[in-house]
Every structure is written in C-alpha cells, then in structure tokens.
Amino acid sequence: MLTSTKDLLEKAQKYSYAVGAFNLYNLEGAKAVVNAAEADHSPAMIQVLPHVLQYGGAPLMALFLEAADSAKVPMSVHLDHCEEQAIIEMALEAGIQSVLADGSKFSYPENLAFTAQMTALAHGKGATVEAEIGRISGTEDGMTVSEKEAKMTDPYQAREFVEKSGVDFLAVTIGNVHGQYYSEPRLDFERLARVRQQVEIPLVLHGASGLPALMIQRAIELGVCKFNVNTEVRQKYLQFWREYGKTNSQGDLLDCQKASTGAMQEIIAQKIRLFGSAGKA
Ligand code: 13P
Ligand code: ZN
Ligand code: NA
Numbered sequence: 001m002l003t004s005t006k007d008l009l010e011k012a013q014k015y016s017y018a019v020g021a022f023n024l025y026n027l028e029g030a031k032a033v034v035n036a037a038e039a040d041h042s043p044a045m046i047q048v049l050p051h052v053l054q055y056g057g058a059p060l061m062a063l064f065l066e067a068a069d070s071a072k073v074p075m076s077v078h079l080d081h082c083e084e085q086a087i088i089e090m091a092l093e094a095g096i097q098s099v100l101a102d103g104s105k106f107s108y109p110e111n112l113a114f115t116a117q118m119t120a121l122a123h124g125k126g127a128t129v130e131a132e133i134g135r136i137s138g139t140e141d142g143m144t145v146s147e148k149e150a151k152m153t154d155p156y157q158a159r160e161f162v163e164k165s166g167v168d169f170l171a172v173t174i175g176n177v178h179g180q181y182y183s184e185p186r187l188d189f190e191r192l193a194r195v196r197q198q199v200e201i202p203l204v205l206h207g208a209s210g211l212p213a214l215m216i217q218r219a220i221e222l223g224v225c226k227f228n229v230n231t232e233v234r235q236k237y238l239q240f241w242r243e244y245g246k247t248n249s250q251g252d253l254l255d256c257q258k259a260s261t262g263a264m265q266e267i268i269a270q271k272i273r274l275f276g277s278a279g280k281a
Helices: 005-015 027-039 050-070 085-094 108-124 155-165 189-198 213-221 231-247 253-274
Strands: 019-023 044-048 075-082 098-101 128-133 137-140 143-145 169-172 203-205 224-229
Touching (some): 005 019, 005 075, 019 075, 019 231, 075 085, 098 108, 108 128, 108 155, 213 224, 224 231, 231 253
Parallel strands (some): 128 169, 203 224
C-alpha cells in the first residue's frame, strides 16, 4: 500500500533498520521490488531518476504508483536526484510521495535556497523532501561527478541546512560512491557519527551498490534509514538479457520478462535482508 516516505523512514529510524530505495526503469523492476518486499514482509521504496521519468512520462509514473499501492506491504515512490523544478512539480502533481531536491552541484547558499523552495512546494502537496549536502562522486546513468568535485558533508553545515530548509531527510557524503567502487570502499563513519549528533532527521546513504555488509550495518547503527541501490540491480538485469540473447534468440519474450524479474528480485531480496527491514512491514 502507498505510505508516506516520512512514515517509512521515521519507523526505520525508531527501530534501527533501513529501507531499500531501488532505482527502477520498467514493469519488471517494479514487480521485482514488490515481490521481494512482499516475500520478506518488508517496506520498500521505488525510486525513479528524472530522465527515466521524462522518457516514461505519466504512464511510467502511474505504473510505479499503482505497483506500490497494490503491494501488500508499505511502499512509497520517490523522485531521485532532481535539480529541475518543473520535473519535481510534475512528479508531485502525479502524486509521488517524496523527491530528492538535489542542489548538491550548486553553491551552498544556492543549494539552501533551492531546497527550501522545493520543500515548501512538496509540503504543500503532502509530500516530503530529501536533500543532499556535500557531493557524491561516481557515475549514475549519464551523470558523472569526479572525485575532485566530490565534497564530504560538514556536520555543522548539515545542521544549519536542515534547520533553514525544513527538509525531511538528509543524504550524506562520507566517501560513498555512485556505481562501482573501483577500490576498497572507505566510509568516514566518524563523520557520519558527527552528522548524526547535529541532525535528527532520517539520514540517507547513496551509492549502496558495492558496500560490504559490515559497512551497511555500521551505517544503520549510526542513523542511516534509507539506502539507495541502482547499479547492482541494473547490472543483474543487463547481464540476464546478455545471456538470454546468446542462447534464446527464438525464446518466448514473456517467459524472459518473468525470468528477468526473478533475477532482479533475488538481489533486491538480499539487500532487504541486509538492511534489516525484513519482517518490519
Ligand atoms: P548505486 O548505483 O551505487 O547503487 O547508487 C544508487 C544511488 O545512489 C541512486 O541515487
Ligand atoms: Zn544517488
Ligand atoms: Na555504489
């Protein structure tokens, strides 16, 4: 059933687990998340990147909202990494539960002004807002931020930012990376602990693909209530189709769609268990 992202994350915060937010592109992805969440009695989030939403438009938005609403477990739909007001408005108009008003590429004052404005807009529609302070490196579907451009979250700036913008959830940058980790992931947990001391709202960690279980657990202990997962699920899906293409060129398409759902569902289920949200629906 559709549930507010705020309720999902505040409950996760209270009981010390995290909700998986999975970047999706199509029906198979939606089914994979719903099936995995239902099987493990877990809450879950569907999230969509702006250019995916621009491609899929209202039909894709309706698909995600309907999939989340018809699930037997609490779910919400979230607009990921959006720096354009027009797309945020479109998503809010369609009934989305939350958005990431992403001003992380702007200067601090511009990010604050943008986030405050988008928060007022979203709250007016009964939706909630995630913001990012600091800037995460790596590549996410066409958007690349080099390590040099990346910035770690400053705990005191985070506090001021949250107070002044009225934002509901905060994405932190502590060495997490979008896409693959090309060397051993190194997260600054000491910084995360200091952010937690300054900021009471639920914290979000992007770039969860590639993080080992112990780091995920430590992040949850230090207040992370939402993990963003894209790459691992996307790669599983692409790998499925590559292999299918080699062996089943005359195959039944529907059977393959179902099997591709199953492939994604497997990895989503692993994440749900790792995040501690299984059994929490
Ligand atoms: P990964 O692609 O590393 O899982 O990161 C996903 C993400 O942060 C989406 O916003
Ligand atoms: Zn992200
Ligand atoms: Na990652």
